[in-house]
Amino acid sequence: MATKQFIAMSIASPMVSVITCFYNEETFLEETILSVLAQTYTDWELLLVDDGSPDTSPAIAKRYADLYPDKIIYLQHEHHANKGVCKSRNLGVAKSRGNYIAYLDADDVWLPEKLQNQLNVFQQHPQATALLEASNYWYSWQSPQRSNVIIPIGSNEQDTLYHPPALILQLYPLGHGAAPCPSGMMVKRSVHQHILFVEDFIGPTAVYEDQAFLAQLYLHETIFVSSGCNNLYRQRQASQVFNVHQDGRYHRVRQYYLEWFAQYLNNHSIHNNEVNALLQKALLPYHHPLRFRVFHDIPSRIVRKIKRIARKLLNRVAA
Known part of the structure; x- marks a missing residue:
């Protein structure tokens, strides 16, 4: 049955x-x-x-x-x-x-x-x-x-x-x-x-x-x-x-999402160094905006500007 x-x-x-x-x-x-x-x-x-x-x-x-x-x-x-x-x-x-x-x-x-x-x-x-x-x-x-x-x-x-x-x-x-x-x-x-x-x-x-x-x-x-x-x-x-x-x-x-995710990891006792490093990097501009600006945002802008200048110089040489 x-x-x-x-x-x-x-x-x-x-x-x-x-x-x-x-x-x-x-x-x-x-x-x-x-x-x-x-x-x-x-x-x-x-x-x-x-x-x-x-x-x-x-x-x-x-x-x-x-x-x-x-x-x-x-x-x-x-x-x-x-x-x-x-x-x-x-x-x-x-x-x-x-x-x-x-x-x-x-x-x-x-x-x-x-x-x-x-x-x-x-x-x-x-x-x-x-x-x-x-x-x-x-x-x-x-x-x-x-x-x-x-x-x-x-x-x-x-x-x-x-x-x-x-x-x-x-x-x-x-x-x-x-x-x-x-x-x-x-x-x-x-x-x-x-x-x-x-x-x-x-x-x-x-x-x-x-x-x-x-x-x-x-x-x-x-x-x-x-x-x-x-x-x-x-x-x-x-x-x-x-x-x-x-x-x-x-x-x-x-x-909001990143902070929820941090709490989720904590609540479920999930500890992974790589995951935590990426999460902290993602949270940096929100939790420590000045540090982010000094060590990440401004250097990135400088690098991008240098690349633009280098491309212009290379184009002039090629011309």
Whole structure:
């Protein structure tokens, strides 16, 4: 009897849970949903988490949930409240049933082979608990004359496994390599037994919510970095990232993240000399601005000026 119950549960539960949180995304949400429906791999569920949207995007989500009741689930917070993307993603995780969890931002699009390609990687590398892939920074959706740009993860070796804490040393915001976009990620369900999205990141600081989640992955999980690219990361001026840069809040938000990360390391008794050195360097302009200016900012400006002068002299000689 127990065996029959297990088989029934296995049949009912999808292999992959896709979590899409949305707030006022009536312009793009349908295109995002359609990109999941177009997946060549079909054993998935899509959880559409409404973060209190006052526009027509809840109606769009509900319509697709009604059309595909066995595949698409509409969720919202109590009283249709707006609680931020982290609480919304965690709600989706709590309600999900899949063995793997994938995230798709409500204005991004997946290519049809995304789920199949990433599941193939997990099958080939069973020790991996998380997968990160490149993203296609999508400009042409709005301006066909603009070229899209595929940004790989980091600048080091691709298609390989990384063990803690290698990626946190290499990738933004402590390292120089490009970090992944949520729409290019997939994790095993076991990851969410001890790692969730950090709900302290709300409002302007939500710009760093994915970095807070990724920092935990880098410190605790075995991660496969793929050179594949199966997602279109929509670039638009209305995005929160764009606005934070435009109105001068970037450094306040970055400082908030760095101080959260320092507290996280302390709370979890994580001591790594390389990680700590990079963190202290990143915090220097906020905690010790004069020292940063004297020993880092001014010398860097001088070096850049010398290089400009040298280039001009070389150009004159060549002429």
